[in-house]
Amino acid sequence: MIVFDLHCEHGHRFEGWFKSSSDYEEQKTRGLVTCPECATDAVSKAPMAPAVPAKGNSKPDRALASRPEQQSAPGEGKAVTNAPPPAEVQKAMEALAKAQAKALENSTYVGKNFVKEAREMHYGERDEAPIHGQASLEEAKELAEEGVPVAPLPFPVAPPDKLN
């Protein structure tokens, strides 16, 4: 069975099911294909309809339809865009950045010494104090495996002496 989108001379659209394309032609010449609304047999095949409902909002969502191939496989890098972020996102980022700054208010920036100092604190070789700094993903993993508390910061941190 195949389905055709049909429309009559009055613009009514409907679907017709046929055994084949030639079955449609045959039924049509015999006047058997009629519009369910006005019963005229002056019907013809509608141009291929897009896969959206004919009623209501019929604006085809081209943006969605043309995207899928552009998705990269996971693990191919970070998700990035050069589109300007919407205002809400920018606001949320600013709020998050402020929250991070607040959380780090009493924390000392130790830069590349983070891994060493965090480890020393963990093993009681130095007094515990909140610190933040830089660690590679590998280093952070090692710390976590040793049970040293370490968490990624959503925003990069700059050494305080470089802020001005």
Ligand SMILES: [Zn+2]
């Ligand atoms: Zn009709």
